Amino acid sequence: MTTVPWPPPPAEDLPDAPPPASFLAAARPFPEPGGYLLALFALWQDEPDPEAGPDQGLDRAMIGAPFDPAGLPEDTRPDLHRWLRQVVNHLNWAYGRDPAHTIAACWDRHPHLVTMLTVLAAARLEAFTATSATPATTWTLVTLPAFYRELDTEPLARRCRHPNAHPDA
Secondary structure, three states: OOOOOOOOOOHHHOOOOOOOHHHHHHOOOOOOOOHHHHHHHHHHHOOOOOOOOOOOOOOHHHHOOOOOHHHOOHHHHHHHHHHHHHHHHHHHHHHOOOHHHOOOOOHHHOHHHHHHHHHHHHHHHHHOOOOOOHHHHHHHHHHHHHHHHHHHHOHHHHHHOOOOOOOOO
16 A cells, blocks of 8 residues: 655655646647637627717627527628537547537537537636636536536437437438
């Protein structure tokens, strides 16, 4: 049995060692939106100027919310689809070891999944660019597990994990 010194030595007293490969694999970055969506997120994160007149500043209703796929302009949908494909690949890579946490390849055929994924990805982007760890903790411990619970209780999502779910694909 290996004994561990207690209290542990200060970090500066620990020998240098390269991180294991599994640590480096865990450091794979979450996909960022591109094109118009990236600019849209930046605009939405800016606080409106309270001194701006009614004709000044950002009209959020006019440009669409980056977390509402139905409200986005038609020409932004390819950017959204590309980003969500990357997000689904990342989530399946990071969390898909449990079959209940695998997002079916046909996710983009189901509007409710597109909406859920858009909100999840937007919340993740906002949480991990915050100035404190609290939003990231909430996303990790509340938002992501809630997404997977919803995915697992959704009969359509469970059925679509079957390879022959969409024979016309």
